Amino acid sequence: xxxxxxxxxxxxxxxxxxxxxxxxxDLYPGEVxxxxxxxxxxKSTLLNCLAGHLEPDAGQVLFDTRSAGMxxxxxxxxxxxxxxxxTDWAFVHQHARDGLRMNVSAGGNVGERLMxxxxxxxxxxxxxxxDWLDRVEIxxxxxxxxxxxxxxxMQQRLQIARNLVTGPRLVFMDEPTGGLDVSVQARLxxxxxxxxxxxxxxxxxxxxxxxxxxxxxxxxxxxKDGHVVETGLTDQVLDDPQHAxxxxxxxxxxxx
Amino acid sequence: MIEITNLSKxxxxxxxxxxxxxxxxxxxxxxGAGECVGLIGASGAGKSTLMRLVYGNYLAAGGQILVDxxxxxQAEPREILxxxxxxxxYVSQFLRVVPRVPTLDVVAEPLLSVGVDPETARIRARTxxxxxxxxxxxxxxxxxxxxxxxxxxxNIARGFAHEYPAMLLxxxxxxxxxxxxxxxxxLIEEAKARGAAIIGIFHxxxxxxxxxxxxxxxxxxxxxxxx
Amino acid sequence: xxxLYTTPEAEMNAYNFAYLDExxxxxxxxxxxxxxxxxxxxxxxxxxxxxMPYGWGTGGVQVSAAVLMPEDTLKVIDxxxxxxxxxxxxxxxxxxxxxIATTExxxxxxxxxxxxxxxxxxxxxxxxxxxxxxIPEPLRFLEPSEVETRKMHSLEEYGLMHVKLxxxxxxxxxxxxxxxxxxxxxxxxxxxxxxxxxxxxxxxxMAAIQLFGAGxxxxxxxIPPYTQVVSLDFDDFPFEASKADHACDLCGADDSxxxxxxxxxxxxxxxxxxxxxYCAARRxxxxxxxxxxxxKESVI
Numbered sequence: 001x002x003x004x005x006x007x008x009x010x011x012x013x014x015x016x017x018x019x020x021x022x023x024x025x026d027l028y029p030g031e032v033x034x035x036x037x038x039x040x041x042x043k044s045t046l047l048n049c050l051a052g053h054l055e056p057d058a059g060q061v062l063f064d065t066r067s068a069g070m071x072x073x074x075x076x077x078x079x080x081x082x083x084x085x086x087t088d089w090a091f092v093h094q095h096a097r098d099g100l101r102m103n104v105s106a107g108g109n110v111g112e113r114l115m116x117x118x119x120x121x122x123x124x125x126x127x128x129x130x131d132w133l134d135r136v137e138i139x140x141x142x143x144x145x146x147x148x149x150x151x152x153x154m155q156q157r158l159q160i161a162r163n164l165v166t167g168p169r170l171v172f173m174d175e176p177t178g179g180l181d182v183s184v185q186a187r188l189x190x191x192x193x194x195x196x197x198x199x200x201x202x203x204x205x206x207x208x209x210x211x212x213x214x215x216x217x218x219x220x221x222x223x224k225d226g227h228v229v230e231t232g233l234t235d236q237v238l239d240d241p242q243h244a245x246x247x248x249x250x251x252x253x254x255x256x
Numbered sequence: 257m258i259e260i261t262n263l264s265k266x267x268x269x270x271x272x273x274x275x276x277x278x279x280x281x282x283x284x285x286x287x288g289a290g291e292c293v294g295l296i297g298a299s300g301a302g303k304s305t306l307m308r309l310v311y312g313n314y315l316a317a318g319g320q321i322l323v324d325x326x327x328x329x330q331a332e333p334r335e336i337l338x339x340x341x342x343x344x345x346y347v348s349q350f351l352r353v354v355p356r357v358p359t360l361d362v363v364a365e366p367l368l369s370v371g372v373d374p375e376t377a378r379i380r381a382r383t384x385x386x387x388x389x390x391x392x393x394x395x396x397x398x399x400x401x402x403x404x405x406x407x408x409x410x411n412i413a414r415g416f417a418h419e420y421p422a423m424l425l426x427x428x429x430x431x432x433x434x435x436x437x438x439x440x441x442x443l444i445e446e447a448k449a450r451g452a453a454i455i456g457i458f459h460x461x462x463x464x465x466x467x468x469x470x471x472x473x474x475x476x477x478x479x480x481x482x483x
Numbered sequence: 484x485x486x487l488y489t490t491p492e493a494e495m496n497a498y499n500f501a502y503l504d505e506x507x508x509x510x511x512x513x514x515x516x517x518x519x520x521x522x523x524x525x526x527x528x529x530x531x532x533x534x535m536p537y538g539w540g541t542g543g544v545q546v547s548a549a550v551l552m553p554e555d556t557l558k559v560i561d562x563x564x565x566x567x568x569x570x571x572x573x574x575x576x577x578x579x580x581x582x583i584a585t586t587e588x589x590x591x592x593x594x595x596x597x598x599x600x601x602x603x604x605x606x607x608x609x610x611x612x613x614x615x616x617x618i619p620e621p622l623r624f625l626e627p628s629e630v631e632t633r634k635m636h637s638l639e640e641y642g643l644m645h646v647k648l649x650x651x652x653x654x655x656x657x658x659x660x661x662x663x664x665x666x667x668x669x670x671x672x673x674x675x676x677x678x679x680x681x682x683x684x685x686x687x688x689m690a691a692i693q694l695f696g697a698g699x700x701x702x703x704x705x706i707p708p709y710t711q712v713v714s715l716d717f718d719d720f721p722f723e724a725s726k727a728d729h730a731c732d733l734c735g736a737d738d739s740x741x742x743x744x745x746x747x748x749x750x751x752x753x754x755x756x757x758x759x760x761y762c763a764a765r766r767x768x769x770x771x772x773x774x775x776x777x778x779k780e781s782v783i
Contacts, residue, residue, distance in 0.1 A: 031334055078638070079638045082638060086640075086642075103625070104625065108646045108653065111646065112642055112646050113642070115642040116642025116643075120718050121718045121719050122649065122717040125649065126649075144653050187356070189354075190354050190355060190356055218333060218337055219333035233313075233333040233337070234333075236314065239308070239313050239314065240313065240315050242268070242315060244271060
């Protein structure tokens with residue numbers, strides 16, 4: 001099996017300050033990787049470098065494209081990269097308003113990616129939108145409502161539907177459950193887990209919430225000050241952490 | 257099936273002055289197909305630690321653990337996940353599931369993940385739940401709201417749904433009533449009969465004597481320094 | 484370059500031909516030529532302050548000023564009419580600053596400046612139609628960032644345009660956009676045709692040159708003669724060039740775009756051609772609508 005994503009020596013600095021450095025890993029189809037660390041550890045910088053939102057100073061991000069095999073997304077042309085981000089990639093933002101068009105109906109939000117890749121049949125776009133709203137547990141009667149009329153959890157689920165409608169193979173998630181009530185979080189996680197398993201998605205999830213990665217991620221990458229300090233199987237890293245920082249992180253979680 | 261060679265384990269407590277605690281060294285265990293090995297030893301001697309090492313939940317300090325040819329101490333996360341999915345089962349006393357998933361699906365899931373068709377998987381799940389006396393009216397509910405005993409039995413059903421060639425059993429009969437205890441022991445015997453290699457922890461001596469072919473005292477692996 | 488009179492009196496009184504100085508006109512002509520070379524592409528230009536407020540056609544006026552020659556005949560319409568305030572003042576502006584001939588007849592004009600209509604009579608080669616454009620960016624209502632919309636144009640990412648049409652159908656059951664209906668030019672750029680009624684969209688494949696000027700937004704774009712202009716739509720909701728289902732009450736035309744006029748407090752309505760020249764020409768030729776009076780009788 002070949003990796004879906006190969007990250008080689010990614011580095012990004014902001015002036016003298018290190019964003020992230022010397023990050024390398026392979027992600028295989030169907031694998032879900034969590035990146036954990038506290039604020040400022042470089043996990044968001046890394047995610048943005050991987051997703052093409054930031055240009056890394058060094059390193060390669062190789063993605064197994066459908067048409068041409070392994071391609072470095074850092075050096076590929078912008079149109080190609082943007083096409084990837086509309087088709088094979090998805091990005092779930094922490095704040096739903098960053099990932100949704102707030103003045104467009106739920107159906108239009110879900111349909112946008114379809115129309116962006118050439119769908120021109122209103123009826124089909126709409127039935128796909130209904131199907132996806134159903135999958136993220138939004139009733140089809142809400143299809144013509146704008147996201148502004150939705151709760152935070154619903155907005156987040158809508159964002160997920162909007163991202164997954166084109167059947168991407170790799171999903172980037174930046175704190176997908178941040179800012180949501182605990183009960184809403186649980187439902188969202190459950191939903192995400194189901195979708196990831198059912199669609200065989202690969203995903204990279206950035207979070208500081210260890211419960212989120214325990215539930216969703218197959219493996220973990222722990223970051224501190226821009227460096228990867230530990231990687232491994234999720235339950236192994238959480239139950240038998242090796243690095244001082246990971247031990248501190250794990251022991252700092254309040255037990256319920 | 258399970259070959260443990262010269263295995264050692266230490267815990268380094270970086271946040272408590274970097275204390276290194278050796279908890280196991282020189283562990284050698286071999287379990288063949290159709291064999292059940294019972295781990296014995298005082299509480300804290302390392303029975304659970306050994307199980308967790310085999311399952312890949314703990315990282316070994318040295319040595320080798322071959323499960324169906326894969327060295328768990330060196331394997332990539334995805335290799336361990338594949339091993340756990342296809343070949344290595346683990347039954348603990350505690351159920352850890354996602355909320356909202358019905359009991360029947362919780363039990364059928366290990367089968368679905370190895371590609372068994374949903375209908376066959378559900379039939380198998382129903383059979384197991386019936387044998388473990390989980391009332392049928394509960395099957396469509398999430399087990400998160402069940403009593404401790406019910407949760408334990410759901411967990412056993414789940415653990416025995418797929419016929420793993422290697423299994424780790426952590427106190428599977430603890431606190432079960434006589435009837436359910438009998439069912440679990442039969443399940444273990446059936447697994448042995450089809451050729452499963454099993455490592456188990458049983459506090460229940462009668463159960464241990466009935467299903468285990470050999471017993472290994474993990475105190476033998478306790479390092480000198482810590483003893 | 485045109486020479487200016489140099490006597491002090493003349494300097495005080497004379498405008499340069501068509502108001503703008505020659506350097507500015509050259510700058511605008513370069514933008515127009517670039518626009519013609521890349522049909523539908525919005526070319527930025529250094530829009531000047533004009534002696535009229537934004538929204539009154541400052542973009543169109545600058546484009547007209549740049550293309551007018553002393554021998555040109557100018558027609559100016561506002562919503563199809565030659566006799567509305569905006570049309571009259573722009574016509575007078577060029578009469579005064581360029582001293583050119585003006586007309587109300589579509590066929591006699593060599594340059595036609597328009598606000599929100601295309602004349603009914605087919606335009607011919609050699610004519611130039613200048614549109615006044617308020618917001619040149621068709622993607623603007625859904626994407627506020629100019630950086631992003633420029634990128635979308637350059638990468639042909641036009642899915643968003645269909646989102647707008649989708650929203651229309653989901654809310655109204657049909658594409659309710661009735662004016663400024665987006666088009667794709669020569670299978671490349673998506674363009675805002677200015678707020679003309681969608682009835683006029685099919686006419687944009689024409690023999691004349693079409694130039695679009697947006698003064699406040701500082702953009703010029705163009706469609707050369709005989710260029711393909713396709714109105715966007717869905718397979719199951721095809722584009723329709725709709726108009727009021729009525730004939731002109733004055734001239735009886737059933738093929739022209741109509742204005743609905745409320746006649747009294749009781750809701751009596753009248754439909755009349757929005758193109759005043761077209762209507763007048765038909766009446767002159769003897770056509771009479773339901774509420775019309777034959778021309779010979781009406782003339783005193």
